[in-house]
Amino acid sequence: MRPGADAAVRWEGVPVGAVPGKGGVRMRAQRLRTGLRGWGGVGAMALACALAVLAALLLPMVHSHGADGARPDDGGRGAAHGSRARAAQECTDPEKQTLAPSGDDGPTIDEIRSRKGGKRKLVVGVDQNSYRWGYRDPNSGGDARLEGFDIDLAHRIAKDVLGDADAVQFKAIPTDQRIPAIQDGRVDMVVRTMTINCDRLQDVAFSAPYFRTGQQVLAPKSSKITGYDRSLAGTEICTAAGSTALSTLEQDQKDGKLPEGVDLRTTVPNQLDCLVRLQLGEVDAVVTDGALAASQAAQDPTVELKGDAFTTEYYGVAMKKDADDLVRRVNRVLEQWRADRAGGWQHSYDRWLSETMDDAAKSLPPTPQYLRGS
Template sequence: MNARRPRAGLKGWGGVGAMAVACVLALVFALVLTRTGAPADDAAGTAGRPVTHAAPARADEECADPEKQTLTPSRADGDAIEAIKNRRGEKRKLVVGVDQNSYRWGYRDPNSGESGRLEGFDIDLVHRIAEDILGDPDAVQFKAIPTDQRIPAIQDGRVDMVVRTMTINCARLEDVAFSAPYFRTGQQVLAPKSSPVQGYDGTLANREICTATGSTAHAKLEEDKRAGRLPESADIRTTVPNQLDCLVRLQLGEVDAVVTDGALAASQAAQDPTVRLKGEAFTTEYYGVAMKKDADDLVRRVNQVLVEFRADTEEGWQASYDRWLSATLGGDPSKSEPPEPVYARRN
């Protein structure tokens, strides 16, 4: 990546403030988070011309409707759930990989009055799952997981599951199992308000774009670059471990645009009034809870929790949306509601 001078008149977190934020995030990220504060154990292109888009790259061309490739709900315990319940003492917790930097999804609120407290839509869901399995919504050991470590953390047994704005897609289904969808979103472009970038189109020519390593956004950019659906001069080499790092680079003037899930981008725009979403979402994606491929009983149990979470009119999906996301995504949640679940996975 070529070095650039920071943009003049940068506001929001820019300049020295953004550098400080980046340093703080790097330091905090090194800490392993738990709900109780105990250490985590080791187990766990012509300008302005719209671009046409195809579906994201698939590991298996026969894979279709990945959001439907999950198991029917059940309350029955199996090996995976029994292993969680059999943990003793302070280790009797659900170990969950989360984000700590995504505003209103999984983040540490310095004004919450509780040191180290994680809050957000994803965090609400984690507490709901923990309450169902262990009878205590606070029986959670949180682990901060970078975007590109979500799947390895599950496969290595460092976490029981990942609840971290993780898109269900065919490539990931090769490595992990997913719950039914719990949120709908799509990829969008985030750029400074003054930028000539208008969206995912020819205005990205000669622009440097930031994405998170291992994200669906980066996979989409690579695919469209190969297929000629993205301007050849668009530079997509800048990747970062955590998506929020892209916002910091944007504020420092080191990149021209960010591509990420619209739900996350809206929260980032709320953090910095000098940036905004450009254009409409150009994909449709669904977030799911990721688990080990052979943890069938855990997948079924999470799906049961999601059924009840959606049906709960007082403290369920809608209440969590109103609490955390309505300020950034709007009071009408219809565009974010997941589809009616289809349980097409047979084994």
């Protein structure tokens, strides 16, 4: 109720302050106007009150919906996280909001193909710090190539669009720069462990999901933290700026679902920087996607995943919002990739992820649905 009332007062205050007129008819007219405005103010206040009451009535419903998904050990539909603000727009199952696959060319693909000489490359935003997802092996002996699960996919898309798997220019992008990079046209697409969610769907278009994961807690083996539960009370948690982990935790803190005294102030450009903070003892735990948490644990035998994933999320390839032809094309590539038993999804999983993750079946997303009309 407070914000609405405040707004009304401020709205009304301006014309009242402007009253000192010259007199006569004008003054009367002005008084009449201010009188009306005064009523307008009362009306606005009433409207604000009504809206606030409505919101107060609706919010618990939204919350309970979110809570269902966020309950630990659930593993169900938690993808509605971060979407509360747009609940009215009926965004459910964001991973299904994509276009049906197609191999047809369009303006976006034509533009990429028309690039000349050394620039005839697909520009892909990736991560170079996610072990086994997108990283540079420091022991590659001067070879600066990036490699990993995401990188395999990027090469596959480049082969399909430009006919050459190596016609890719990789740009490293911090977590919170993924959407601006697409919007500014610095990259054609982002293949960077990026969760499909309703918030992001407002700004970019996503392909069908290519991986299933969920938020998980990472902490030292010796830590008393047992998972996403009361054992987090009074701890400092590190997240990457602009990550779904951060938005989920912030929302849960607002809703009072996080235990007392959890400190979320440590945010870093890249989830891997959280492992550094954890090892240096600057934070007590890290929250990130289970897939990435596993890759962190793989680099340090003294930390481990605590508890199960408390959300379900899907990674997708992000592209410009109006790049319909490219979205359809990528979805076709993804279909082929999943079906390809020799050098496809399973192959990449076995090569990069099977060592650090337990079961491929848990990570393979369900058969995609294409609910977006246009």
